[in-house]
Amino acid sequence: NAGVMQNPRHLVRRRGQEARLRCSPMKGHSHVYWYRQLPEEGLKFMVYLQKENIIDESGMPKERFSAEFPKEGPSILRIQQVVRGDSAAYFCASSLGQSEAFFGQGTRLTVV
Amino acid sequence: GENVEQHPSTLSVQEGDSAVIKCTYSDSASNYFPWYKQELGKRPQLIIDIRSNVGEKKDQRIAVTLNKTAKHFSLHITETQPEDSAVYFCGVGAGGTSYGKLTFGQGTILTVHP
Numbered sequence: 357n358a359g360v361m362q363n364p365r366h367l368v369r370r371r372g373q374e375a376r377l378r379c380s381p382m383k384g385h386s387h388v389y390w391y392r393q394l395p396e397e398g399l400k401f402m403v404y405l406q407k408e409n410i411i412d413e414s415g416m417p418k419e420r421f422s423a424e425f426p427k428e429g430p431s432i433l434r435i436q437q438v439v440r441g442d443s444a445a446y447f448c449a450s451s452l453g454q455s456e457a458f459f460g461q462g463t464r465l466t467v468v
Numbered sequence: 469g470e471n472v473e474q475h476p477s478t479l480s481v482q483e484g485d486s487a488v489i490k491c492t493y494s495d496s497a498s499n500y501f502p503w504y505k506q507e508l509g510k511r512p513q514l515i516i517d518i519r520s521n522v523g524e525k526k527d528q529r530i531a532v533t534l535n536k537t538a539k540h541f542s543l544h545i546t547e548t549q550p551e552d553s554a555v556y557f558c559g560v561g562a563g564g565t566s567y568g569k570l571t572f573g574q575g576t577i578l579t580v581h582p
Contacts, residue, residue: 398572398574399570411566447511447512454564454565455567456514456568457514457570458514459511459513460511461511
C-alpha cells in the first residue's frame, strides 16, 4: 500500500495562473479531505469529499477554489487566478470513514 | 464552529524527561481526539488517538488522557528522545463517518536536547 499520494510535491505559479493539485487516496479509502497549512501555522480544514460528492466544503474560500473527486482518478483541488496569499502547503488525507485519517506528503504551492 | 486551543506553543526538554501538551476544545459534541506528529517538511503522522468513550490510552512511551467534562485532553511523552523533536498537533472531530474532518490546534514545537 503506497499510502496517500500527492502530486506535484512542489508547484510554482505566477499570479493569475491556475494551480491543480492531485491526491490519490490509500487503496480502499473512499473519503478524502483537503487541508491548507500556512507557514508556521496549523492545518486548516478545507473540504471533505467522497466519490462524486462534496460532503462538506465549509472551509473552502468562496471564490477561486474548487474540489472534485471523480468516480475514476484522483481528487483534484483547483485554485484559479492564484494570488500570493495562496502560497502554502496543501495536504490531502484519506480514510475509510469511521477510522483514522492518513495524510499525504503535501503539495507546496509558491505563487510568484 | 469548534475552537481548539493548544499549549504550550514551544516546549524544550532534556532527553529522558517527560513532555506534556494540552488542548482544550469548545464543542461538547466532539467525540474524536487524535494527535499528529509533523517533522520539518514532512506529512503529519498519526501517533495516537482517543475516542470519547475512553478516558486514557497508552502506546509504549505515548499516552493521551481525556476529560470530557472539562473539555480538554493531553498528550504525554515519557523518556523523551531526540527523535521525538517535531511539531505536534492535536485534532478534534465529531467522529461518526468522517474521522478525517478535524479542527487542529496551532501546534507545539517540541525540542528534545541530547
